[in-house]
Amino acid sequence: MLKPSHFDPVSSEIFSxxxxxxxxxxxxxxxxxxxxxxxxxIVNGPAYRAKSEHNRIRLHDIPPFRGMIMDRNSxxxxxxxxxxxxxxxxxxxxxxSELLDRLSRLGDLDREAAERILDKAGSGYPFKPVxxxxxxxxxxxxSIESHRFDLPGLMIRVRPQRHYFYEGLASHVLGYVGEISxxxxxxxxxxxxxxxxxxxxxxxxxxxxxxxxxxxxxxxVEVDAAGRKIAMVSRKDPISGANICLTIDKRLQxxxxxxxxxxxxxxxxxxxxxxxxxxxxxxxxFNPNVFIRGLDKKTWQDMVLSKExxxxxxxxxxxxxxGSVFKIVMALAALEEGVISPEExxxxxxxxxxxxxxxxxxxxxxxxxxxxxxxxxxxxxxxFYVVGKRLGVDRIAQYAKRLGLGKxxxxxxxxxSSGLVPTTEWKLKKWGVxxxxxxxxxxxxxxxxxxxxxxxMANLISSVFNGGHIYRPQTTKWVKKSDGETLFEFExxxxxxxxxKPEHLELVKKAxxxxxxxxxxxxxxxxxxDIIVAGKTGTAQVIALKKEGGSKxxxxxxxxxxxxxxxxxxxxxxxxxxAVAVLVEHGGHGGSAAAPIAKEIIQAYLQxxx
Amino acid sequence: xxDRRLIQNFDWVLLLLLLLEAGISILNLYSATYPIRDMGGxxxxxxQIYWFLIGFAVFLLATTFNYYVLERLAYPAYFFTVGLLxxxxxxxxxxxxxxxxxxxxxxSFQPSELAKxxxxxxxxxxxxxxxxxxxxxxxxxxxxxxLTAIPCFLILKEPDLGTSLFLALISFSxxxxxxxxxxxxxxxxxxxGLAAPLIWFGLKEYQQKRVLSFLRPDMDPLGAGxxxxxxxxxxxxxxxxxxxxxxxxxxRLHFLPEQHTDFAFSVLAEEWGLIGSxxxxxxxxxxxxxxLNIAKNSKDRFGSMIAVGIVSxxxxxxxxxxxxxxxxxPVVGIPxxxxxxxxxxxxxxxxxxxxxxxxxxxxxxxQ
Numbered sequence: 001m002l003k004p005s006h007f008d009p010v011s012s013e014i015f016s017x018x019x020x021x022x023x024x025x026x027x028x029x030x031x032x033x034x035x036x037x038x039x040x041x042i043v044n045g046p047a048y049r050a051k052s053e054h055n056r057i058r059l060h061d062i063p064p065f066r067g068m069i070m071d072r073n074s075x076x077x078x079x080x081x082x083x084x085x086x087x088x089x090x091x092x093x094x095x096x097s098e099l100l101d102r103l104s105r106l107g108d109l110d111r112e113a114a115e116r117i118l119d120k121a122g123s124g125y126p127f128k129p130v131x132x133x134x135x136x137x138x139x140x141x142x143s144i145e146s147h148r149f150d151l152p153g154l155m156i157r158v159r160p161q162r163h164y165f166y167e168g169l170a171s172h173v174l175g176y177v178g179e180i181s182x183x184x185x186x187x188x189x190x191x192x193x194x195x196x197x198x199x200x201x202x203x204x205x206x207x208x209x210x211x212x213x214x215x216x217x218x219x220x221v222e223v224d225a226a227g228r229k230i231a232m233v234s235r236k237d238p239i240s241g242a243n244i245c246l247t248i249d250k251r252l253q254x255x256x257x258x259x260x261x262x263x264x265x266x267x268x269x270x271x272x273x274x275x276x277x278x279x280x281x282x283x284x285x286f287n288p289n290v291f292i293r294g295l296d297k298k299t300w301q302d303m304v305l306s307k308e309x310x311x312x313x314x315x316x317x318x319x320x321x322x323g324s325v326f327k328i329v330m331a332l333a334a335l336e337e338g339v340i341s342p343e344e345x346x347x348x349x350x351x352x353x354x355x356x357x358x359x360x361x362x363x364x365x366x367x368x369x370x371x372x373x374x375x376x377x378x379x380x381x382x383x384f385y386v387v388g389k390r391l392g393v394d395r396i397a398q399y400a401k402r403l404g405l406g407k408x409x410x411x412x413x414x415x416x417s418s419g420l421v422p423t424t425e426w427k428l429k430k431w432g433v434x435x436x437x438x439x440x441x442x443x444x445x446x447x448x449x450x451x452x453x454x455x456x457m458a459n460l461i462s463s464v465f466n467g468g469h470i471y472r473p474q475t476t477k478w479v480k481k482s483d484g485e486t487l488f489e490f491e492x493x494x495x496x497x498x499x500x501k502p503e504h505l506e507l508v509k510k511a512x513x514x515x516x517x518x519x520x521x522x523x524x525x526x527x528x529x530d531i532i533v534a535g536k537t538g539t540a541q542v543i544a545l546k547k548e549g550g551s552k553x554x555x556x557x558x559x560x561x562x563x564x565x566x567x568x569x570x571x572x573x574x575x576x577x578x579a580v581a582v583l584v585e586h587g588g589h590g591g592s593a594a595a596p597i598a599k600e601i602i603q604a605y606l607q608x609x610x
Numbered sequence: 611x612x613d614r615r616l617i618q619n620f621d622w623v624l625l626l627l628l629l630l631e632a633g634i635s636i637l638n639l640y641s642a643t644y645p646i647r648d649m650g651g652x653x654x655x656x657x658q659i660y661w662f663l664i665g666f667a668v669f670l671l672a673t674t675f676n677y678y679v680l681e682r683l684a685y686p687a688y689f690f691t692v693g694l695l696x697x698x699x700x701x702x703x704x705x706x707x708x709x710x711x712x713x714x715x716x717x718s719f720q721p722s723e724l725a726k727x728x729x730x731x732x733x734x735x736x737x738x739x740x741x742x743x744x745x746x747x748x749x750x751x752x753x754x755x756x757l758t759a760i761p762c763f764l765i766l767k768e769p770d771l772g773t774s775l776f777l778a779l780i781s782f783s784x785x786x787x788x789x790x791x792x793x794x795x796x797x798x799x800x801x802x803g804l805a806a807p808l809i810w811f812g813l814k815e816y817q818q819k820r821v822l823s824f825l826r827p828d829m830d831p832l833g834a835g836x837x838x839x840x841x842x843x844x845x846x847x848x849x850x851x852x853x854x855x856x857x858x859x860x861x862r863l864h865f866l867p868e869q870h871t872d873f874a875f876s877v878l879a880e881e882w883g884l885i886g887s888x889x890x891x892x893x894x895x896x897x898x899x900x901x902l903n904i905a906k907n908s909k910d911r912f913g914s915m916i917a918v919g920i921v922s923x924x925x926x927x928x929x930x931x932x933x934x935x936x937x938x939x940p941v942v943g944i945p946x947x948x949x950x951x952x953x954x955x956x957x958x959x960x961x962x963x964x965x966x967x968x969x970x971x972x973x974x975x976x977q
Contacts, residue, residue: 041850042850
């Protein structure tokens with residue numbers, strides 16, 4: 001029955017030798033395995049033990065609420081609102097393509113993008129929710145909620161989201177938030193933030209970023225490898241960011257923005273006695289809410305590359321020639337330097353000649369004999385040509401600087417421009433050619449190289465009426481932590497003294513009252529019934545002397561060549577409460593285009609009937 | 611029919627080793643599935659006990675007949691298995707992307723498991739028919755090569771790279787022990803070296819990824835490298851005495867992938883430490899050495915070669931699985947013999963063990 005295949009003795013011997021080698025190989029292999037276990041469990045055991053302890057604890061972030069921002073009357077301008085975000089738990093999805101189909105029918109969902117997101121999430125953590133869509137609309141939320149039972153694997157999470165109540169209101173002051181950049185993360189200036197956080201990028205949001213941010217909370221959660229939550233180990237509640245009260249008056253701000261609607265320009269209103277900014281408007285503006293939802297590249301580029309520069313804050317970083325508003329500086333300098341007495345009259349026949357050049361007065365046929373008072377009230381150019389010639393550009397510059405021009409006012413929002421006050425030295429250094437006498441003449445009426453910002457202008461007229469003090473403008477009244485502790489409280493900060501004799505200030509003040517209230521004053525459109533408003537008009541030429549010889553009306557000039565209209569005002573003149581600077585780009589004459597805006601703002605602030 | 615000498619020669623040692631393995635395995639499986647008891651863990655545990663009982667019956671059955679009938683059955687069994695492997699490619703059940711299972715009513719099984727035994731038998735027959743012993747040269751071995759290559763290729767198509775390579779390893783081990791002359795060995799080594807790049811480009815992307823993540827686990831710590839990292843943490847954190855039975859945190863929190871199948875050893879190592887894992891390895895080592903001894907004591911070449919084949923199944927499964935979960939080898943999806951959950955593998959192993967026992971019991975017949 002058996003048919004044994006016997007070994008012959010030789011092969012039997014070879015075979016047992018082979019088996020011995022096999023045993024040796026087996027022993028060696030097991031030796032390696034044991035050695036490996038030894039390394040893992042004994043040599044590195046403690047390290048792996050520690051790792052296994054940490055393994056099960058996950059930290060979950062709880063983002064803090066960002067502080068609120070309100071106006072000076074505690075009306076909330078910026079708050080947080082819930083954003084409803086749609087998540088999918090891959091493991092619980094039964095039929096992915098059906099789910100996506102239904103989602104795109106229920107709401108606005110980019111199917112391809114969603115597919116890509118899900119693919120990318122992969123199968124590493126099947127229980128980790130994947131975000132498909134943020135900030136769903138109410139309708140979407142409602143329709144998805146009502147279909148929740150037939151859509152397994154869906155989850156809706158609520159997350160606080162920055163909300164600017166009055167879309168676009170005071171955007172340049174408030175600024176906006178955006179995702180923290182890699183460079184900012186690396187800089188170490190944002191220790192409380194991590195990638196993906198929204199931080200203040202401009203304005204108050206930027207300035208008070210550290211205070212507004214709050215402190216992140218967290219949860220220690222015991223999870224399994226799939227990321228499923230098993231138990232909560234501990235929880236640290238987040239601390240909301242500090243609240244901020246602005247010096248801005250929402251009502252006034254609204255009015256300022258309305259008055260600029262459809263125009264390019266800026267309105268600044270400040271308290272002349274302490275530097276509080278009451279309104280600060282720049283047009284065109286933007287809606288900070290769009291930054292939160294995440295800008296697509298095109299919208300962003302449109303905004304940045306727009307010829308209208310909606311992101312530029314014209315009130316503090318727009319630099320314009322001050323035009324005749326500069327005559328305030330000229331008058332004070334002339335009086336202080338004694339190059340002219342208040343009574344001295346200069347004859348204006350409409351032109352002024354220096355060397356080969358002829359310089360015109362805005363009034364073609366001249367003002368006749370004018371003294372300082374009339375020169376300011378009627379804004380006679382020839383008078384100031386003469387004064388400028390007597391002072392020389394360097395003395396003019398000295399006073400301009402003392403009155404706060406040519407440097408940043410120090411406003412607490414940053415991104416300010418310094419403007420420009422030219423000197424002979426500056427010209428030589430910058431252009432390599434000496435100063436020309438004719439340039440002094442144009443400087444005298446705020447043309448040539450002089451550049452100022454609207455905020456500087458508001459500061460300038462304030463210092464004339466507050467005794468020569470220059471205050472650093474500020475936009476923040478107080479900053480209080482969520483537990484009530486005050487972190488900051490407004491206090492007037494001096495940015496220098498003009499050092500002008502009071503009697504000289506008085507003379508200029510009287511003249512500025514005249515500008516608005518006298519029969520031939522250029523600023524009569526800012527006149528109010530019961531309140532004495534003082535001010536100065538300015539018309540800044542965009543192209544020097546473009547109208548020479550011509551008699552074209554403003555409307556006949558192409559828009560981009562039209563003059564910028566200035567008006568700076570203060571009221572009440574005897575006891576000033578508000579100073580306003582208005583600039584309308586290409587608005588034409590200050591008296592007609594800018595003065596009515598200033599009037600409206602003063603009127604609203606002081607609550608007087610027209 | 612039953613010879614009294616069969617009882618006298620019953621291999622109690624082998625049986626004891628088997629029962630020891632089975633006991634530890636069930637104990638460990640209970641712990642491994644403990645965290646998912648409500649999600650089918652209890653069912654898995656019970657099922658494995660049933661599989662063991664069935665497996666034990668198969669084991670006993672395999673000891674009853676004289677193994678010599680297998681010599682006649684070797685080729686039919688081989689071609690039957692190859693037929694099943696072809697069938698599985700057309701009619702197999704697809705699970706997680708692979709077509710490996712055949713359904714027989716309520717039971718489904720993997721023909722690739724059967725292929726291990728079939729290849730062992732057919733190679734044992736080949737080497738026992740060669741009469742006078744000699745050193746084999748490559749040209750003498752074209753038959754074993756083809757016999758191995760056919761099922762290897764079919765299994766690779768499923769795709770199941772791990773089992774396919776495993777089959778090649780078994781056949782390679784048997785050929786080596788049968789003794790190949792050293793020149794042929796050098797040529798063989800050179801040829802496999804040249805074949806490596808070919809195999810590499812024949813791999814599916816996820817398979818390449820596994821090998822890469824083995825070479826550089828830090829490359830993809832949450833992807834393919836994740837499993838092996840978690841396994842190393844589990845094993846390492848067991849330290850010398852382990853965290854205690856049912857106390858493994860890696861296990862309890864389900865950090866381990868497939869902790870009741872391929873990574874069952876990691877569960878044991880976490881809960882029983884170096885002591886426990888070394889004891890388990892010693893049992894395997896003893897089983898292998900005992901098996902080689904059976905091969906040596908068998909007085910016929912066919913029996914010896916079957917024993918060598920079965921021992922090599924045990925050896926490679928242990929070496930690869932433990933090497934894999936400890937991060938020495940890439941993750942290829944080889945379960946741990948007698949230890950991981952899984953019916954087909956267990957039944958096949960028990961059948962193989964039964965044959966080994968059969969050979970051990972009948973060694974006297976040729977005296």
